[in-house]
Amino acid sequence: MAASRVLNSILDSATHTAIVVTDLDGKIMLFNQGAANLFGYTLEEAKDRHLPELTFSEEDQNARLFEQIVNRAKSGGWTEERLFRQHKSGRLFQAISTITCLKDSTGQCEGILEITQDVPDLYRLEKELKSSKNFLENILASSIDAVVTTDIKGHVTYVNRAFKELIGLPGHQIIGKHISLYYKDGIDQARRIMDKLRQFGRIRDYEFDMKVGDKIIPIRTSDSLLYDEYGEIVGTMGVFQDISARKNLSDKLSATQAELIQAVKMRALGGLVTGVAHEINNPLMASDTLLHLLENQAEEDPGLRKRVMLLRECNRRIEKIVKELKEFSRHAEFEFTAMDVNDAVSSVLAITQQQLLNQGIEVELRLRENLPLVLGDINQIEQVLLNLMSNARDAMEGSSQRVLGIQTDLSQKGQQVEIEVSDTGTGMTAEQIEQIFNPFFTTKESDKSIGLGLSISYRIVEDHQGKIAVKSALNKGTTFIVSLPVYLAGAEGNDASK
Numbered sequence: 261m262a263a264s265r266v267l268n269s270i271l272d273s274a275t276h277t278a279i280v281v282t283d284l285d286g287k288i289m290l291f292n293q294g295a296a297n298l299f300g301y302t303l304e305e306a307k308d309r310h311l312p313e314l315t316f317s318e319e320d321q322n323a324r325l326f327e328q329i330v331n332r333a334k335s336g337g338w339t340e341e342r343l344f345r346q347h348k349s350g351r352l353f354q355a356i357s358t359i360t361c362l363k364d365s366t367g368q369c370e371g372i373l374e375i376t377q378d379v380p381d382l383y384r385l386e387k388e389l390k391s392s393k394n395f396l397e398n399i400l401a402s403s404i405d406a407v408v409t410t411d412i413k414g415h416v417t418y419v420n421r422a423f424k425e426l427i428g429l430p431g432h433q434i435i436g437k438h439i440s441l442y443y444k445d446g447i448d449q450a451r452r453i454m455d456k457l458r459q460f461g462r463i464r465d466y467e468f469d470m471k472v473g474d475k476i477i478p479i480r481t482s483d484s485l486l487y488d489e490y491g492e493i494v495g496t497m498g499v500f501q502d503i504s505a506r507k508n509l510s511d512k513l514s515a516t517q518a519e520l521i522q523a524v525k526m527r528a529l530g531g532l533v534t535g536v537a538h539e540i541n542n543p544l545m546a547s548d549t550l551l552h553l554l555e556n557q558a559e560e561d562p563g564l565r566k567r568v569m570l571l572r573e574c575n576r577r578i579e580k581i582v583k584e585l586k587e588f589s590r591h592a593e594f595e596f597t598a599m600d601v602n603d604a605v606s607s608v609l610a611i612t613q614q615q616l617l618n619q620g621i622e623v624e625l626r627l628r629e630n631l632p633l634v635l636g637d638i639n640q641i642e643q644v645l646l647n648l649m650s651n652a653r654d655a656m657e658g659s660s661q662r663v664l665g666i667q668t669d670l671s672q673k674g675q676q677v678e679i680e681v682s683d684t685g686t687g688m689t690a691e692q693i694e695q696i697f698n699p700f701f702t703t704k705e706s707d708k709s710i711g712l713g714l715s716i717s718y719r720i721v722e723d724h725q726g727k728i729a730v731k732s733a734l735n736k737g738t739t740f741i742v743s744l745p746v747y748l749a750g751a752e753g754n755d756a757s758k
Contacts, residue, residue: 284330298378311374343357402421403422409496597637597638623664625666651714677743726742
C-alpha cells in the first residue's frame, strides 16, 4: 500500500509531463494530471476512452499511426516518437513521446506506457536550424568561387559545386582526399599555407598554382582556420578563385604597354634622326668637294693620294650611315597594294640564295599555299625580310650547323598572315631581346652594323598595321615573327596608308 501511495504521488506531481498507460488497442487505463493538463481532458473524460481517439489527429488515426508505434515498441522494447498531438480544443502541437512496452510475468507485452512532453521550442529551433543550414548550403553551392573545407590533417570534408567544376571530379571522389593532391607543389604548398594560418589565423589573396591533370591553374585564395566550441582548431576553409583569365589579360596588357612604349620611342627618335641626318649631310658635301680638289693635287704624291682615298672611304661610310638614318626616319607614303607575302619571300631568296649557299647556309623553306592577301608595299616587306635574313646569316657565322628557316602561315584565328625567319645561331639573352628593336642597339661588331636594321623593320611593319616579335635563347637560335593583317577588300582599317 505504501508503494502504491508513493507511485500515485509521483504521478500526480508530474503536472508538466503526461503519463498514460493503455492496453495494446489504446484503451486508457491510467491518465495522470500532467496528461490532463497537456491534452485538455479531465481524468473522468479520459477514463476508458481510446488514446488515439483523444490525442491523435484525424489524419494520423486514418493512417493507423498508433498501431505502427505499438509495433515499433513491441519490436524494440521501446521507441521515441516526435509527432503532432491534438488538444481537446482541436489545436495541434508538437510533442516528444517515449513509449515503452509493459510486460507480464512471461515477458509478453500486454500494455503501453507513454510519457509525453510538449516541446514547441525544440521543434521550432530544429526547423530554424534546418532552414539556416539549407540557406547556407545554397549560398555555398551557388558561389562562383570554389569553396573547400578540410580537417586538421588536410583531408577534404566539404566542396561546393564550383570546386568540383574546378577539379573536374564529382564530390564523392574528392571528399576524404588530401588537399595537397591538387596543389602543384603538393604537400610543401599545403604546409606553407597551414604555417601562415597558424601564424595569422587567416590569409587573404594568397596566390599559388593548382595542378589538375596536366593543366596548371593559377589560384588566388583566402583561407581561415575553423574552431570548435572549445576554441580548438578542427580544420580549415579556403575560397579559391581561378585567375587564369586575369593573368592572361595582365600579360597582354603588359605586352601592349611595351609595344606602345616602343612605338612612341620610335616616333620620337624619327624626328631626331631626321635632323641629325640633315646636319651631317651638309658638312659631308663640303668634305667631298675638298677631297676632289685634293685628289687632283695628289697625282704625283702617292702618300697623299693614299690618305685622300682613306678619307673618301670614311666619307662613303658616313654616307651609308646617313642613308640608313634617313630610311629610319622616313615618313613618305607607301605604295600599298594587295600582295602575297610568298611573292616577297621568293623575290628576296632569288637575290640572296647564292650568297647563302656560298656561306654554307642551308635554307629550309615552308610556304603555305593559298594564303590570303595582305595590304602592303612589297618593296618595304622585302626590305624587312632582307634585314631579318642578314641578321640570321651574321648570327650563324660561327655555328657548326647553319640552317635558315623561312615559313609562312595563317594564324589560328585566320586574321593574320605570319612570316617566320629563324636561324641556328648564337641566340640572345633576355636583356638583349628587350633592346633589340631600339635604334643603334646591335649585338654585332661596330664595323658590321650601326643597329638600325631592326629599328627600320619595326617601323615598316608598324606602318603596315602589323607586329614583329622575337623568340630567342642563348645557343638555341632566334626566330622573328612578322604578323600582317589579312586584307579584306572594301573593309575599313585595311588601308595602312591612311
